[in-house]
Amino acid sequence: MAWAVIQEGGSSREFYVHVLDTEDDATDYRFNCGTAAYATTDPVEMPESTDWVALAKLAGSIGSLECLGIPEHGHCRSCGARDNKPHFDDCEKE
Numbered sequence: 178m179a180w181a182v183i184q185e186g187g188s189s190r191e192f193y194v195h196v197l198d199t200e201d202d203a204t205d206y207r208f209n210c211g212t213a214a215y216a217t218t219d220p221v222e223m224p225e226s227t228d229w230v231a232l233a234k235l236a237g238s239i240g241s242l243e244c245l246g247i248p249e250h251g252h253c254r255s256c257g258a259r260d261n262k263p264h265f266d267d268c269e270k271e
Contacts, residue, residue: 178225179223179224180198180199180220181194181197181221181223181232182207182218182221183195185215192237192239194233196223196229200220200222203220207220
């Protein structure tokens with residue numbers, strides 16, 4: 178098993194996955210992040226077989242408007258609407 182912690186990237190609005198060998202290492206990592214004013218999740222025990230790349234991509238999308246269906250450039254990828262609101266239910270192209 179491995180221990181994962183997701184760290185907030187401060188003003189960058191990004192999130193990062195850090196994988197550590199032990200719960201103590203993960204707890205120490207969180208303490209160091211807290212000292213530098215970076216928020217983190219609690220350590221989570223995860224199987225070694227976890228797809229870390231996929232998890233990192235998921236975490237990296239958390240702070241992005243992409244995860245709400247709104248690209249950073251301000252319009253819906255599906256219909257081109259520029260209202261800057263998620264609208265999966267009423268998207269003109271769906």
